[in-house]
Amino acid sequence: GDAKAGRAKAVGCQACHGLDGLSKLPDAPNLAGQVEPYLVKALTEFRNGTRKNEVMSVAAQDLSDADIANLAAYYSGIQIDVVPPG
Amino acid sequence: GDAKAGRAKAVGCQACHGLDGLSKLPDAPNLAGQVEPYLVKALTEFRNGTRKNEVMSVAAQDLSDADIANLAAYYSGIQIDVVPPG
Numbered sequence: 001g002d003a004k005a006g007r008a009k010a011v012g013c014q015a016c017h018g019l020d021g022l023s024k025l026p027d028a029p030n031l032a033g034q035v036e037p038y039l040v041k042a043l044t045e046f047r048n049g050t051r052k053n054e055v056m057s058v059a060a061q062d063l064s065d066a067d068i069a070n071l072a073a074y075y076s077g078i079q080i081d082v083v084p085p086g
Numbered sequence: 087g088d089a090k091a092g093r094a095k096a097v098g099c100q101a102c103h104g105l106d107g108l109s110k111l112p113d114a115p116n117l118a119g120q121v122e123p124y125l126v127k128a129l130t131e132f133r134n135g136t137r138k139n140e141v142m143s144v145a146a147q148d149l150s151d152a153d154i155a156n157l158a159a160y161y162s163g164i165q166i167d168v169v170p171p172g
Contacts, residue, residue: 020170026123032168037112051137079169082118084106 001036001066006074009067016055021078028055033080039072087122087152092160095153102141107164119166125158 007019016025021032031039045051046060047068063071093105102111107118117125131137132146133154149157 020168022168023121023124026121027127029121029124030119030166032166033116035109035112035115038109038115041113080116080118081167081169082106082108083165083167 001069001073003073003077006070021075031075032078036072036076043068087155087159089159089163092156117161118164122158122162129154
């Protein structure tokens with residue numbers, strides 16, 4: 001996927017997931033640094049109906065395979081540092 | 087949820103998701119710092135069959151409501167720092 005194209009497409013995701021991949025809503029997951037194949041799978045499953053969510057089942061309908069690859073590249077590419085739990 | 091009890095229960099999650107919430111597998115998402123109500127919803131949906139995954143649909147069967155709350159408290163409580171995308 002092309003992260004730069006994904007960033008442009010992520011304008012449609014940012015109200016819930018943030019352009020930085022940090023959730024704006026209790027029901028929306030953070031996407032920053034998320035595993036790339038997991039993101040591709042999630043979006044593909046929302047698009048084909050295997051996975052259902054009121055918002056995402058609709059939002060994913062408009063995504064091409066390239067859009068999905070690009071969005072996954074963009075959000076997975078955001079660097080996160082984890083503070084190891086004590 | 088009780089994060090300390092969640093950490094103990096997370097021993098059963100760590101092979102795929104890490105005890106630090108960082109994925110060990112391409113199909114498994116990071117859980118570190120994930121939104122707590124999202125995690126509760128995900129586990130509840132895997133348990134009740136609304137959401138399906140070969141591994142999680144089985145793993146979630148053994149979880150009580152308290153287990154789910156505790157795991158969500160544990161993983162959501164792991165601090166993450168996001169490096170803002172350029």
